[in-house]
Amino acid sequence: CQIRGVTYSAPLRVKLRLVIYEREAPEGTVKDIKEQEVYMGEIPLMTDNGTFVINGTERVIVSQLHRSPGVFFDSDKGKTHSSGKVLYNARIIPYRGSWLDFEFDPKDNLFVRIDRRRKLPATIILRALNYTTEQI
Template identity: 35%
Template sequence: MSNKSQYVLRKFGPITERRDYSISPKKFETPDFLKMQRDSVEYFLTKGVEEELRNIYPIEAHGKVKIEYIENSATFEYPNKTEFEAIKEAKQKGSSYYGKLKARLKQINDETGEVVSAEVVFAEIPIMTYGGSFIINGSEKVIASQLIRSTGAYFGVNVRNKQANDLFNKVEIIPQVGSW
């Protein structure tokens, strides 16, 4: 019997490789469970920010100064490093892995008629890693999706009481407002 084990190297994510010692040729393909969250963040950065800026602007200050958002000028600037390098550096330094949200604004002074246009950094927005987490102050944070129960009465029949080890019926009332 030979001492060498037969295995296949399989990729898991952009940098992780694992040895697969399975005998069965059939492979169960797991779905990408993080795709929905990554797509949601990508939508926010590409389209959602633009929609919100259009809803907020123009801003007027007592009829004297007006600030307008120049449409389709919002851009998200990623760090100049690879994701792996930027994440490693953020964890070591205790900083955040983020990008800059920039947009062009136009300031109109109604009294003088002066118009000034400039690119403004709106915010530093955390970037979601390929693994679905964010690096905030050197710590990895994740979004935990929750199922929210609907308001109303929930009935349980023959529910076992663990302390007394007997069966009983139960009604659980979940209010529309407040804790339950």
């Protein structure tokens, strides 16, 4: 298939049945039944390597998971710190732009990560958003 530039596929045929009812009949008497095998198209077949050959070119399907936008809250149930203290965090996932991760440390200080990079004190982000010390 690759040398000849064709698609490695199989025909898709479907058996269809058309039932025609009498219009004047009260209980829906069948007037005629037509049954025929109809060609719907070609379905690509997977090779032994898990690929598809389309027009002589080998193609691979790559699955992709996409996290939905929103705010997600989580806790580690005391597993990640030796004191056994429950540490809470929140992740803000926008439709477009950087992800924000808010997380508490064992001393109850709030930190933020932008796109899972360096840990910054959350007060820096809040000050950048024009919050005063009293509001924080």
